[in-house]
Structures are given as structure tokens and as C-alpha cells.
Amino acid sequence: MNSTLQNDVLNSDRFVITVELVPGSTYMGAKVDTVLKIAADALADGRVSAVTITDNPGGNPSLSPDVIGREILDLGMDVAVHFTSRDMNRGGIESRALQLARLGMKNILALTGDYSGQGFGGKSSPVFDIDSTILLCFLKTVGGQQLPGNMAPAVFFTGCAVSPFKATEAETYLQYYKLCKKAAAGAGFIITQVGFDARKFQELLLMQNDLGIKLPTLGSIFYLTPRAAKAMYSGKVPGVVITHELYEKVVDEWQSKPRGHEASVNRCAKLASVLRGLGYRGIHIGGVHRDFATAQEILDRMEQIQDNWRDFLPEFDYPQKNGFYVYRRETAEVVSSAPHLNELSEQAALKEHLHYAFLKKTHDLFFSSDSRFSSSLKKLSRTLDTPSRESILLKCLEDPGKKLLLGCLRCGDCGIQHLGYLCPESQCPKHIRNGQCGGSLQGMCEVHPDRQCVWVRAYKRLARQGRSSELAREFVPPRMWELNDSSSWLNFQLDRDHQSVSCSIANYCGSQNRCVRQDELTAKTASITLLNTRRP
Ligand code: SF4
Known part of the structure; x- marks a missing residue:
């Protein structure tokens, strides 16, 4: 049986409303009572399709959403x-998924998550065994459903989540390319990151259309207090963008508490109206932590003003400094009725390109099934496949070369070919194999802000070849931990790594990827590809 959220999102004319709840780090008391009360009041209000419950927000431990979620489900x-x-x-993820299925919790927002935060006795270890795209694919297999040959309902x-509020060309396209993969991996709906730029909100819908991502999308609106605005403005909430102009405005509004509250409710109601007008399937309300009354005010206000949504567009014109947009702004209008693609300009510098070109050439010669040396290399690999010979190969050749060029951690299941010949294990702190996380800022890594995000580097490397859209076209299976600390060269040649063993996973995780298959690309997507190939 479908959940209410599923029915409302897929089968009704209703403008879908969800409210985000944040359980605290206690199992009882005022915070828990507040969360339950907001959920009960949302039910009584009748306009909310579902509440969503965060999972250790900011990487910091809090009450399990599964437990309090079940209590809320019991309320109706x-x-x-x-x-x-x-x-x-x-292993833990599979177990949690079974637990959720058993608990009757049907709706899941699959995320990679912010980097790890503080736990008992210090900072938690970051696990990141799989990324959100792989998680989505895994979730559709739970209970054996949707495995090849079994067409039982999931x-x-x-x-899934997407952040259209990225400032650079690379990050912007990377977000949309990853969305292609998430759609193909089984996402049934999309929720945006928090932002206040109507042009970016429109960009997402246009890109979904261009890329053939026909998923219902909820736009996030957020009740801004000065405290929340400050955290977002200072970059403490990964992926959320508040410009200096908006931050100053919020601080000024809250000089008086009633005026600040009024302005914040109005901003939410107006942005919700804009999202509805643009064609969003619904809204996701965040920042309402004390009671449901604020959400109620937002919804009441929205009902009064929603038809005038075009009048509010100038209030959501917050471009980032030198911020990139996929579509050109040709008039003074905030959103465009006939958008044209912007020129692309980001490319890898020569040093990066040479590193890429050298590794690609090497890869094509020695680690491709099409290579003319393929059969001899396989034969040689069979000879070297003993513990002592493998150890010599690793120490004398593979380790020194790959450490120097890639910072190799000897995972034994090399994935550099999916990331512009950069290493997802040593160079992405979240070990993501299927596209950039939402936490990068101005092209820099969420975890190491002094380093460029490795996916941005990969985009620029491929962009120099006019091939950046390839980053949308391939589902990369999870790393095979059984190969840890072994020779990735032998594992490839002897068909032990993810490229052969896990290829069945790739088939059902990405087989419907409209962004992947050239023959199914829409005319507009083809024009994006064309633009990529025509870059100077
Ligand atoms: S390298 Fe990029 S994808 Fe990896 S954690 Fe940093 S920002 Fe996220």
C-alpha cells in the first residue's frame, strides 16, 4: 500500500507540503515532546502530507528518526x-533498512550526509562506505524487490536531495549530473537544499526537463531567524547559501522580534508561492522547531497571496558573487520565459591536464579490455597472482607509482577512471564514487575548505576534452572491501574488481538513466552536450 506522501506526490492534484523535524540528543523531555506535538498539530491542520525527520543533523548524534518516526506514524x-x-x-545500512521495512516506515530521504560531528568522547569516525546514489539503488532491492526478474513493488x-544553489559552473553541472544518476538509481522524488534565489529554483526545473529527469520536486523554504541566518551565512550549514545582502536584511528585520517573525513568515509564504508558480510539486518547510503555529501562519499567508507569485520574484533575486547560472539572464526579469544556455568556461589548467592525459593514456594501454595488450597482460597477471609475487609487484611498482600520482591507499578496487583519473578514496573525504556531495562551497571541499573539491577537478579535466557530461552517465558500484590491501592491477586483469564482479549492480542501478543513453537524450540535452564539445 502506498504511503500518504507517495499518494500525494504521485497521484493527487494537491500541492504537497512536508515539514522537517529535528529530534534532539535526548530520548525524552521537552524536545521530544515538542517534536511529537508539532507532528500531531500538523496532522490536525490537514494540509501537511508528511513530516520528515533528520538523521544526526550536522553529523551530531540525536534521537533515531526511526524510533520517533514510528511514534509519529502511530499518531496517524x-x-x-x-x-x-x-x-x-x-552492513549497518542493510540492517537499518530491514528495520525500517519491518517498522512499516515507507518513505526515506536518502542522503550521503554532512561530514561526521562530535560523539561520546570526541569526533566520530566518518564511515561513508557507500554514497547516496548507491544507497538509493540498494533501497530498491530490500526484500528482494526490483532485483532483476522480480517486479514486485518496492x-x-x-x-533524494539536490542543491541548485552552487556558485561555480563545475559544481552546478555536477549537482545536476548526480541528479541524473539518483533518478536512474530509483529516487521517486526530489527535495532541494535551502536557498533563496528564484533563478536557481527555476534553473533546477529547466535542467530536469532538459535532462529528462521527470521526478516531482519539492522546494525548500526555511523560517529564518538571525541565529539560523548567521550559521548559514558563515558556511556552518553545508550546502545552504545565504548571501551577504540577505543576511543583513534578516538581522535588520529581527531588531524587533515581532517584526522579524512577521518578515520571516512572509518570506516563506512568498517563496512558497513562487515555487508553486514555477511548477514545483510542493514545498518542504524547515526551521520550524518550537511549534506548528509558525508553519500554520506560513500556509495561511501563502493561501492568501499565492496567485500573485510573479510580484514576489524581485524579492528572491540573490545571486552569489560571480555566481554561475546554466541559463542566461537576458532581461531584467528574475526568471526567464525563453532561457538559453550560458557559455561554459571552466577547464583544467595545463598541469592538471597533463596529469589526466598521462593517466588516461596509461589506463587505455594497460587497463582497458580493448587494449591490444589485454590478453598478454591477463596472462602475465595469472603468473604474478601468488601472495609473494603480488607483494613484490605492490612494493616495487604499483605502490610507488600510484602513491606518487594519486595518493593511493591500496584499496585494491581502483575507481580513478570514473573521476577524471583522480582517487575517490584518498582525495574525497566522503569517498563518493557517483558525484559531488552537496557541501562544497565556491568549488572548495566541505571537509577541507583549503582544497578544491576533487569532483570539481574531475569536471574541469573532462571539460577540457568537451566530455564533462560523461559524469552523468555511469553508475559506479561500491568499492569492494574484500579487495582491500591487494593489487588493483591484478584485480582488474583477473576480473575480480568492481568493473566485472559488480557490473550486475550497475545494470539495475542505472539502466533507466536517461542521461546516460545517448540515443535517448532529448534535443535540449543534446544541445548541452554540443555546447560542451564546442568549448574553445
Ligand atoms: S571532495 Fe567534494 S564530494 Fe568529496 S567531501 Fe569534499 S566537497 Fe564533498
Whole structure:
């Protein structure tokens, strides 16, 4: 049976409303009571399809969304639990998915998650065994459903997140390319990151259309207090963007508490109206932590003003400094009725390009099934496949070369070919194999802000070849931990690594990827590819 959220999102004319709840780090007391009360009041209000419950927000431990979610479900309010892949390895993730299925929790928002935060006795270890794309694919297999040959309905209705509020060309396209993969991996709906730029909100819908991502999308609105605005403005909430101009405005509004509250409610109602006008399937309300009354005010206000949504567009014109947009702004209008693609300009510098070109050439010669040396290399690999010979190969050749060029950690299941010949294990702190996380800022890594995000580097490397859209076209299976500390060269040649062993996973995780298959690309997507190939 479908959940209320699933029915409302897929089968009704209703403008879908969800409210995000944040359980605290206690198992009882005022915070828990407040969360339950908001859910009960949302149910009584009748306009909310589901509440969503965060999963250790900011990487910091809090009450499990599964437990309090079940209590809320028992009240009669539908629930979507946030499910990050940060804190558990795939064994723990599988177990949690079974638990959720058993508990009757149908809706899941699948996320990679912010980097790890503080736990008992210090900082938690970052697990990141699989990324959100792989998580989405895994969730559709729970209970054996949707494995090849079994067309039983999926246990879960899964959603994914996207951040259209990126400042650079690379990050912007990377977000949309990853969305292609998430859609193909089984996402049933999309929720945006928090932002206040109507042009970016429109960009997402246009890109979904261009890329053939026909998923219902909920836009996030957030009740801004000065405290929340400050945290977002200072970059403490990964992926959320508040410009200096908006931050100053919020601080000024809250000089008086009633005026600040009024302005914040109005901003939410107006942005919700804009999202509805643009064609969003619904809204996701965040920042309402004390009671449901604020959400109620937002919804009441929205009902009064929603038809005038075009009048509010100038209030959501917050471009980032030198911020990139996929579509050109040709008039003074905030959103465009006939958008044209912007020129692309980001490319890898010569040093990066040479590193890429050298590794690609080497890879094509020695690690491709099409290579003319393929059969001799396989033969040689069979000869070297003893513990003592493998150890000599690793120490004398593979380790020194790969450490120098890639910072190799000897995972034994090399994935550099999926990332512009950069290493997802040593160079991405979240070990993501299927696209950039939402936490990068101005092209820099969420975890190491002094380093460029490795996916941005990969985009620029491929962009120099006019091939950046390839980053949308391939589902990369999870790393095979059984190969840890062994020779990735032998594992490839002897068909032991993810490229051969896990290829069946890739088939059902990405087989419907409209962004992947050239023959199914829409005319507009083809024009994006064309633009890529025509770059100077
Ligand atoms: S390298 Fe990029 S994808 Fe990896 S954690 Fe940093 S920002 Fe996220």
C-alpha cells in the first residue's frame, strides 16, 4: 500500500507540503515532546502530507528518526525518515533498512550526509562506505524487490536531495549530473537544499526537463531567524547559501522580534508561492522547531497571496558573487520565459591536464579490455597472482607509482577512471564514487575548505576534452572491501574488481538513466552536450 506522501506526490492534484523535524540528543523531555506535538498539530491542520525527520543533523548524534518516526506514524501522521550513509557501513545500512521495512516506515530521504560531528568522547569516525546514489539503488532491492526478474513493488518510496544553489559552473553541472544518476538509481522524488534565489529554483526545473529527469520536486523554504541566518551565512550549514545582502536584511528585520517573525513568515509564504508558480510539486518547510503555529501562519499567508507569485520574484533575486547560472539572464526579469544556455568556461589548467592525459593514456594501454595488450597482460597477471609475487609487484611498482600520482591507499578496487583519473578514496573525504556531495562551497571541499573539491577537478579535466557530461552517465558500484590491501592491477586483469564482479549492480542501478543513453537524450540535452564539445 502506498504511503500518504507517495499518494500525494504521485497521484493527487494537491500541492504537497512536508515539514522537517529535528529530534534532539535526548530520548525524552521537552524536545521530544515538542517534536511529537508539532507532528500531531500538523496532522490536525490537514494540509501537511508528511513530516520528515533528520538523521544526526550536522553529523551530531540525536534521537533515531526511526524510533520517533514510528511514534509519529502511530499518531496517524505520515513520516519520511532521513537516511544518511555517513554513520554506518553497508552492513549497518542493510540492517537499518530491514528495520525500517519491518517498522512499516515507507518513505526515506536518502542522503550521503554532512561530514561526521562530535560523539561520546570526541569526533566520530566518518564511515561513508557507500554514497547516496548507491544507497538509493540498494533501497530498491530490500526484500528482494526490483532485483532483476522480480517486479514486485518496492518496499520504500525514496527521495533524494539536490542543491541548485552552487556558485561555480563545475559544481552546478555536477549537482545536476548526480541528479541524473539518483533518478536512474530509483529516487521517486526530489527535495532541494535551502536557498533563496528564484533563478536557481527555476534553473533546477529547466535542467530536469532538459535532462529528462521527470521526478516531482519539492522546494525548500526555511523560517529564518538571525541565529539560523548567521550559521548559514558563515558556511556552518553545508550546502545552504545565504548571501551577504540577505543576511543583513534578516538581522535588520529581527531588531524587533515581532517584526522579524512577521518578515520571516512572509518570506516563506512568498517563496512558497513562487515555487508553486514555477511548477514545483510542493514545498518542504524547515526551521520550524518550537511549534506548528509558525508553519500554520506560513500556509495561511501563502493561501492568501499565492496567485500573485510573479510580484514576489524581485524579492528572491540573490545571486552569489560571480555566481554561475546554466541559463542566461537576458532581461531584467528574475526568471526567464525563453532561457538559453550560458557559455561554459571552466577547464583544467595545463598541469592538471597533463596529469589526466598521462593517466588516461596509461589506463587505455594497460587497463582497458580493448587494449591490444589485454590478453598478454591477463596472462602475465595469472603468473604474478601468488601472495609473494603480488607483494613484490605492490612494493616495487604499483605502490610507488600510484602513491606518487594519486595518493593511493591500496584499496585494491581502483575507481580513478570514473573521476577524471583522480582517487575517490584518498582525495574525497566522503569517498563518493557517483558525484559531488552537496557541501562544497565556491568549488572548495566541505571537509577541507583549503582544497578544491576533487569532483570539481574531475569536471574541469573532462571539460577540457568537451566530455564533462560523461559524469552523468555511469553508475559506479561500491568499492569492494574484500579487495582491500591487494593489487588493483591484478584485480582488474583477473576480473575480480568492481568493473566485472559488480557490473550486475550497475545494470539495475542505472539502466533507466536517461542521461546516460545517448540515443535517448532529448534535443535540449543534446544541445548541452554540443555546447560542451564546442568549448574553445
Ligand atoms: S571532495 Fe567534494 S564530494 Fe568529496 S567531501 Fe569534499 S566537497 Fe564533498
